[in-house]
Amino acid sequence: MKKLIVSIAAILLIAYFCMGAGELRTTMGSYRTIQTTVDDATETSPATTDFAIRSSDQTAAFDLMNMGGASGQTSANALVVIVSAEAVENDTCTIEYWGIADGGPLEKICTISYIFGTAVRSTGILWADTATVTDSHTSIIKDGGANDDDVARTQWDMTGFRYIRPYVTAQSGAEDITIEARYF
Secondary structure, eight states, X not given: OHHXXXXXXXXXXXXXXXXXXXXXXXXXXXXXXXXXXXXXXXXXXXXXXXXXXXXXXXXXXXXXXXXXXXGOOOOOSXXXXXXXXXXXXXXXXXXXXXXXXXXXXXXXXXXXXXXXXXXXXXXXXXEEEEEEEESOSSSOEEEEOOSTTSOOEEEEEOTTOSEEEEEEEEEEBOEEEEEEXXXX
16 A cells, blocks of 8 residues: 555656646746837837838847846747836827837737826836727737726737837827836
8 A cells, every 4th residue: 555655646746747847937027128218209100111121120129039038038928018107197108019020020019008197116207007009910919907096017929029119109298208028
């Protein structure tokens, strides 16, 4: 009987480690800044150009491979984005998010309109508390925390993209907009 119990315990331990016990893990536990604007600067949407966009244009994009840090993570299933700015309650901004596959052209992911609430990040800096998604390339874009005075966050699939390029195309009152992301 004792041998049977030891054998069953050994089988369970082997199954535990072989069936993926160590597979679920967080490789990046914090947000990284992917872009910060200067003052009240805005950019022109690439959608208004003739799409003569070369892979060299990705130099202004954030390389998602840099998000892994020391962990060496080189791929991500999804990106979660949060936005803060020097703002007062009800200031707004609009940001277009574009993805780039290695060596490829820009591909629009979505446009998000943000409203800043009263949740304070630091002195004079507020979190966006509302995120409204439009022009989405996929129906799998989620937003959460879109309650008054909470931190709005959006999430979307990044499979196939190496770079993310946000374009702040409009703002009203918000300055020094900081876009941060984490992935999983």
